Amino acid sequence: xxxxxxxxxxxxxxxxxxxxxxxxxxxxxxxxxxxxxxxxxxxxxxxxxxxxxxxxxxxxxxxxxxxxxxxxxxxxxxxxxxxxxxxxxxxxxxxxxxxxxxxxxxxxxxxxxxxxxxxxxxxxxxxxxxxxxxxxxxxxxxxxxxxxxxxxxxxxxxxxxxxxxxxxxxxxxxxxxxxxxxxxxxxxxxxxxxxxxxxxxxxxxxxxxxxxxxxxxxxxxxxxxxxxxxxxxxxxxxxxxxxxxxxxxxxxxxxxxxxxxxxxxxxxxxxxxxxxxxxxxxxxxxxxxxxxxxxxxxxxxxxxxxxxxxxxxxxxxxxxxxxxxxxxxxxxxxxxxxxxxxxxxxxxxxxxxxxxxxxxxxxxxxxxxxxxxxxxxxxxxxxxxxxxxxxxxxxxxxxxxxxxxxxxxxxxxxx
Numbered sequence: 001x002x003x004x005x006x007x008x009x010x011x012x013x014x015x016x017x018x019x020x021x022x023x024x025x026x027x028x029x030x031x032x033x034x035x036x037x038x039x040x041x042x043x044x045x046x047x048x049x050x051x052x053x054x055x056x057x058x059x060x061x062x063x064x065x066x067x068x069x070x071x072x073x074x075x076x077x078x079x080x081x082x083x084x085x086x087x088x089x090x091x092x093x094x095x096x097x098x099x100x101x102x103x104x105x106x107x108x109x110x111x112x113x114x115x116x117x118x119x120x121x122x123x124x125x126x127x128x129x130x131x132x133x134x135x136x137x138x139x140x141x142x143x144x145x146x147x148x149x150x151x152x153x154x155x156x157x158x159x160x161x162x163x164x165x166x167x168x169x170x171x172x173x174x175x176x177x178x179x180x181x182x183x184x185x186x187x188x189x190x191x192x193x194x195x196x197x198x199x200x201x202x203x204x205x206x207x208x209x210x211x212x213x214x215x216x217x218x219x220x221x222x223x224x225x226x227x228x229x230x231x232x233x234x235x236x237x238x239x240x241x242x243x244x245x246x247x248x249x250x251x252x253x254x255x256x257x258x259x260x261x262x263x264x265x266x267x268x269x270x271x272x273x274x275x276x277x278x279x280x281x282x283x284x285x286x287x288x289x290x291x292x293x294x295x296x297x298x299x300x301x302x303x304x305x306x307x308x309x310x311x312x313x314x315x316x317x318x319x320x321x322x323x324x325x326x327x328x329x330x331x332x333x334x335x336x337x338x339x340x341x342x343x344x345x346x347x348x349x350x351x352x353x354x355x356x357x358x359x360x361x362x363x364x365x366x367x368x369x370x371x372x373x374x375x376x377x378x379x380x381x382x383x384x385x386x387x388x389x390x391x392x393x394x395x396x397x398x399x400x401x402x403x404x405x406x407x408x409x410x411x412x413x414x415x
Contacts, residue, residue: 008186009130012117013137015075015185018178020138022082022171023104024145024271026089028263031252032164033089033097040253043094045373047101048245052369054105055362063112063355070189071117074110075182081107083175089168112354119342119350120188125287128339132282135335142271150264163260189350213359220353224344231357233295233397234337235364240330240390242368243306246376246383254380255314269320273327281332291336292398299395302330303388310384330391 034043066074085104088096115131122130149167152158158166221228251258251266258266305325312318345353368390372383 008121008188009118011181011185012114012188013133015079015178015181016114016134016137017141017144018174018181019079019082020141021145021148022086022174022178024142024267025149025167025171025174026086026145027248027267028146028149028260029164029167030097030248032092032260033094037094039377040249042373042377044249045246045369045376047098049366049369049373050098050101051105051108052245052362052365054102055108055358055365057359057362058106058108059112059358059362060352060355062107062110063116063352063358066113066116066189066355067350067352070187071113071120072182072185072187074113075117075185076179078107078110078113079175079179079182083172083179086168086171086175090165090172092164092168112358115338115342115354116345116350117188119345119354122342124343127342128287128291128335129282131338131342132278132286132335134338135282136275136278140271140275142267142274144271146264146267146271150261150268153261153264213356213363216356217360220349220356224353227341227344227353229397229400230337230341230344231360233394234341234357235360236390236393236397237299237333237337238361238364239368240306240387240394241334242365242372242390243309243384243387245365245369246372246387249376250309250380250383251319256312256316256319258316266319266323270323270327273324274331277327278332278335282335286336286339291340295333295336295398296395298329298333299391299398302326302333303392303395305329306384306388306391308384309387310381333394 030044030047031040034040034047037043062074062078082104085100085107088100088103114134118130118134119127148170152166152170153163156166217228217231247266248263252263256262305322308322309319312322341353341357342350368386371386375382375386
């Protein structure tokens with residue numbers, strides 16, 4: 001009979017899957033909310049920036065709370081927040097779209113708690129595999145979300161003007177299901193000692209001031225060497241992976257002019273291929289290779305892929321071909337960085353470190369959204385040059401040796 005910890009792993013994966021499906025299902029119809037506004041691609045970027053930017057302070061707070069009170073309450077809070085945020089979208093209005101982006105972003109900081117929970121119950125020898133499977137699950141959600149939207153719109157033969165309303169209703173139902181699953185989740189963090197009100201206020205004040213993030217990261221570096229370099233590499237990767245959010249305005253407002261169904265099919269292909277490759281890579285390869293060198297090579301090979309996205313023009317075939325190469329290169333990096341960071345956490349500070357990391361990611365996401373939003377107003381191709389430069393920075397940062405990196409294949413990293 002499997003141990004209780006073994007049963008919690010698929011439960012967490014299911015919660016992640018449904019959460020991503022909810023967000024991915026809405027993606028193809030988001031252009032409907034800003035249709036009629038001047039420069040709609042800019043407003044889509046603003047919405048993304050709001051969603052990601054609020055995580056700058058929500059992620060550290062949620063991470064600290066999960067250390068003090070457990071992971072389960074944060075899962076529940078986040079699930080309820082997602083349900084309420086999607087309820088705001090039921091009237092298809094631009095103002096409510098922006099309110100949704102802020103509301104949903106406040107509780108989307110739970111992914112620091114997700115990684116903490118997975119690390120809580122993962123034996124060291126399975127840590128990379130379990131975090132890699134999380135990446136595959138997220139990719140699966142990006143497949144099933146647009147697939148659900150596409151199937152719904154096709155089977156019900158929804159008129160173009162009604163597509164957003166139907167998809168949002170589907171998202172609300174799924175978000176309600178995730179509330180139930182979160183309530184049923186068994187706790188993974190046993191060393192809980194609460195959080196005093198003064199401590200929480202201090203955490204919030206620190207999180208609201210981006211300048212304190214660097215000081216806190218330096219403090220963690222003194223006790224856990226190597227964390228700062230990993231987080232900075234993660235920041236560069238997040239700046240580059242802003243292209244995930246740019247795909248919708250690029251392929252809907254650019255020369256291709258894909259509609260909601262076309263966007264759904266694109267993400268279904270992207271996600272399905274990513275699932276297979278992530279699962280194989282993290283199940284059979286990730287813990288047998290030198291992760292740092294793998295990141296360098298995958299990032300270097302991904303740079304020309306990002307640059308080439310801006311040159312596809314109206315060719316859907318070229319777009320799909322680049323996605324194939326994308327899945328074999330830069331799409332594999334995220335899990336490697338998360339695994340390296342997880343190895344440097346303890347039961348006492350796991351949520352705090354993942355929360356701090358996600359806060360830096362939130363800052364990077366907000367920054368890259370502002371940049372690609374501004375560049376897209378000048379030319380829809382320009383953001384791809386920005387994404388490529390940021391990915392090149394990942395290769396450079398990862399090429400520098402990280403102190404304390406565990407040996408792989410019998411070869412230890414030099415300090």
